[in-house]
Amino acid sequence: MANQCGWRRWASMFASVSLVMGATTMGFALQPRLARADARKQPISVKIVVVAMFEPGADTGDAPGELQTWVERDHLNRVYPVPGAFHVARMNDAGELAIVTGQGTAHAAATIMALGLDPEFDFTHAYWLIAGIAGASPDRASLGSAVWARWVVDGDLGYEIDAREIPPSWTTGMVPLQHAHPFEEPVDALPGQVFALNAGLTQWAFEQTRGITLPDSARLAEIRGHFNGASAQKPPMVLMGDEVSSSTYWHGDRMDAWAMAWMRYFTHGAGSFVTTAMEDTGTLESLSQLATAGQVDWQRILVLRTVSNYDRQPLGVDAATSLAYQNVSRFGAYLPSIASAYTVGHAVVEKLIAGWSVYRDHPPSTTADGATAPETGPR
Numbered sequence: 001m002a003n004q005c006g007w008r009r010w011a012s013m014f015a016s017v018s019l020v021m022g023a024t025t026m027g028f029a030l031q032p033r034l035a036r037a038d039a040r041k042q043p044i045s046v047k048i049v050v051v052a053m054f055e056p057g058a059d060t061g062d063a064p065g066e067l068q069t070w071v072e073r074d075h076l077n078r079v080y081p082v083p084g085a086f087h088v089a090r091m092n093d094a095g096e097l098a099i100v101t102g103q104g105t106a107h108a109a110a111t112i113m114a115l116g117l118d119p120e121f122d123f124t125h126a127y128w129l130i131a132g133i134a135g136a137s138p139d140r141a142s143l144g145s146a147v148w149a150r151w152v153v154d155g156d157l158g159y160e161i162d163a164r165e166i167p168p169s170w171t172t173g174m175v176p177l178q179h180a181h182p183f184e185e186p187v188d189a190l191p192g193q194v195f196a197l198n199a200g201l202t203q204w205a206f207e208q209t210r211g212i213t214l215p216d217s218a219r220l221a222e223i224r225g226h227f228n229g230a231s232a233q234k235p236p237m238v239l240m241g242d243e244v245s246s247s248t249y250w251h252g253d254r255m256d257a258w259a260m261a262w263m264r265y266f267t268h269g270a271g272s273f274v275t276t277a278m279e280d281t282g283t284l285e286s287l288s289q290l291a292t293a294g295q296v297d298w299q300r301i302l303v304l305r306t307v308s309n310y311d312r313q314p315l316g317v318d319a320a321t322s323l324a325y326q327n328v329s330r331f332g333a334y335l336p337s338i339a340s341a342y343t344v345g346h347a348v349v350e351k352l353i354a355g356w357s358v359y360r361d362h363p364p365s366t367t368a369d370g371a372t373a374p375e376t377g378p379r
Contacts, residue, residue, distance in 0.1 A: 043122040046096030047356060048349050051130045053279045055100050069342040070098045082112035087281045094353050104247040105282030112286035116295050125360050127300040127352055131345040133337040134275040134305035137256050138229025141274050141307050143220050143333035144236030148206045149303040151271035153196040153263055155246030156279040172258045183265050192285045194266045198299045200214055200365030205302050207366050208351055209344045210238050223331050226314035238344055241274025241364040247279040252319030256312045275305040300363055304345050308337035
């Protein structure tokens with residue numbers, strides 16, 4: 001009797017093990033089938049990605065950040081969670097997708113990499129439009145202006161000593177990595193420190209938008225009157241100009257002079273500093289890596305920054321006081337710059353989508369004199 005009970009116990013255990021092993025074997029057998037089923041699902045073809053950097057509230061219905069106007073006016077009503085990204089992606093039926101990266105280069109790099117690797121989407125032919133607000137030199141641009149960049153240079157990578165301790169012969173405490181003093185030759189940029197965008201595509205975007213009249217106002221004119229830069233008194237305009245990208249929000253006359261020199265140094269004089277922003281080298285580094293992996297086309301990237309504030313103090317105000325004013329927008333143009341980013345950026349988005357039968361396979365390209373430029377290869 002005892003032996004029979006023991007046998008039944010072993011038989012029951014064997015049956016349980018067999019059942020588990022069978023289920024496990026079935027699971028292994030099903031996995032390839034599920035994988036094949038997933039493989040049959042076609043990813044969504046994206047025509048253009050609008051990259052915004054921040055949205056302080058909801059995506060619709062409240063005070064706008066960089067995303068909201070795009071969502072509301074372009075009807076980006078299809079919402080896609082993106083694992084690992086700072087924000088969901090939003091899309092419409094025309095092939096336009098938008099996402100918010102989060103502020104700073106780290107957030108931007110992580111979000112764009114997550115989006116670029118998401119199997120939900122096909123970015124093979126997609127154009128990328130970074131469209132957000134920025135600071136600018138009053139020597140080069142006016143408040144509310146829209147600026148297309150050909151060069152983006154990182155302003156974080158480097159050595160730095162406190163300005164109160166720099167030698168008398170130095171103009172800045174910022175020193176390029178692997179060098180001993182500011183702007184030492186030869187220039188030795190690290191990977192991810194200097195990004196040269198497709199000049200022909202950027203020129204084309206500028207040509208499509210240079211005639212757009214951006215609204216001026218008595219309020220903007222009053223703010224401009226506090227500055228003496230060469231472009232400070234001009235109404236908002238569309239122009240070409242390059243960007244220093246830094247997660248550090250710097251401010252003041254001396255920092256403005258550093259940024260101009262930093263841009264000239266790392267681009268061998270080819271770049272002309274106009275705007276300063278906080279995310280774009282992170283975004284561009286991820287896009288560069290994704291391009292190397294064959295996920296995106298590096299030649300289809302545009303950077304548009306619009307001027308929400310000047311990067312230095314107004315007349316009669318020291319840099320520290322002026323920096324404090326940035327938080328309350330006393331000398332700023334936040335809403336006009338948000339509007340300019342959409343007005344100018346959307347004109348390009350509209351043309352790319354309308355001409356998709358051509359632009360899907362052949363990026364538009366124009367030289368500075370208006371002639372069609374030859375397509376360039378990856379950089």
